[in-house]
Amino acid sequence: MNKFFKRRALVAWIALVAITVMPFTALAQGTQIKYHPNKYSPQDDVKLGRQAAQEAENQFPLLRDETVRGYVESVGRRLVAAIPPEFQHPEFQYYFKVVNASDINAFALPGGPMYVNRGMIEAAHTEGEMAGVMAHELSHVALRHGTAQATKGQKYGVLAGIAGIAGTIFGGPGVGQLAQAPFAVYLLKFSREYETEADVLGAQIMARAGYDPRDLANMFRTIEQQGGGGGGFLSDHPSPSDRYARINREAQQLRVNSNTGIDSREFARIQERLRGYQRAPTMAEIQRSGQRYPVGETTGDYPNNGNYPNNPPSGRVAYPSSRYENYSIFNGGVQVSVPNNWRQINDNSTVWFVPEGAYGQYNGQAVFTHGASFGVAQTNSRNLQSASQELINNLAQGNNNLRSSGGFQRTTMAGRNALFMTLSNVNEATGRPETVRVITTQLRNGQLFYMIAVAPQNERNFENAFQTIMQSVRIND
Ligand SMILES: [Zn+2]
Secondary structure, three states: OEOOOOOOOOOOOOOOOOOOOOOOEOHHHOEOOOOOOOOOOHHHHHHHHHHHHHHHHHHOOEEEOHHHHHHHHHHHHHHHHOOOHHHOOOOOOOEEEEEOOOOOOEEEOOOOEEEEEHHHHHHOOOHHHHHHHHHHHHHHHHOOHHHHHHHHHHHHOHHHHHHHOHHHHOOOOOHHHHOOOOOOOOOOOOOHHHHHHHHHHHHHHHHHHOOOOHHHHHHHHHHHHOOOOOOOHHHHOOOHHHHHHHHHHHHHOOOOOOOOOOOHHHHHHHHHHHHOOOOOOOHHHHHHHOOOOOEEOOOOOOOOOOOOOOOOOOOOOOOOOOOEEEEEEOOOOEEEEEEOOEEEEEEOOEEEEEEOOOEEEEOOEEEEOOEEEEEEEOOOOOOHHHHHHHHHHHHHHHOOOOEEOOOOEEEEEOOEEEEEEEEEEEOOOOOOEEEEEEEEEEOOOOOEEEEEEEEEOOOOHHHHHHHHHHHHOEEOO
């Protein structure tokens, strides 16, 4: 069984309060910017960003080309070194990866991870334009905008949500709304003030790094010319014309560091290299296909997200222990007991409990041979039966050999009405026939909560374990 159900966006960070910017001028340094109140520590930023990065890498296909990635990294390093001292955080771990998507976009996560779309590198006219978008994104990170925004959102219980990213499925504002925008979780909508700050600090970083800060403004024009209105940087960042003017005004106050040895030919070489690849998919296409194909150099030990070994699961596992261990998942929304020789694996926004040997990667996908998983689905229907059918259909999209062997049966889970269906499948990695059990029930907010258990058809000793796990489920919604 491979990973199946692409949970849509989960986190809603809502900006409610107008933020004060302090736009007084500090001579050649440009406009002075201040931090917003933030109840998190810089280490929290790092932790949150790391979790979100893991999710991002589960969803986005990375361009596995060390030449391109290394180049983007070198530009990124130059920009990081140019962050003004008051916004440097020794705890932060900046790194840079390229997403094989055509949308002109880039995003950065709290504490340092940055993802630059291949489409952005292809669209930029110069290294400076590319660096401009990166400097803007870096500024959000350096100013700790993600956790500053979460600080304001506390009364909605968003804090619990960002601690686990997958967590706001139990309540929290705007989940349904964000569910329409698959990748919105990573592309936080910051308030206009935050965006202005990121533009201004971005321009300052550009100048300090030896780039013309007006290239950040120019990139807005470039994106507009290339019809980047849909789904790209501009849709995350509204009103480009005001910003264009604001950045150019800022640029007049800045002196560009002329001593950085930027080689413009390198950018041209990287663009040339990218032309050698087949067209990158759009984010929407990636989302629709639910597939991630590694692109580019697949040799070498490219690190995966750290959740799975790089190799396929052996499928040889120990019997489920008769001792059970209690787990609290989804930020305490669900309690469940699981054999104590299994471990928890977070796959995308699904939580798996699996024995050793039962999980790995095959064709760039996470594959499980034995285990139980839990997740929450945002479905179109609020009727349990049709919502469950939607889940099954979704499941079938990622698992071509999945067949149902009968309809839904009524059961209960966590004291509520539930449906149960047994399906057969052929495991991608081992080629063995397997049985997939799906149990669904509804949360108070109408979302579908599900447990999916999988084991090879002939391994009956897992049935009891699955039964015990299912009966142990408690939901606090
Ligand atoms: Zn921004």
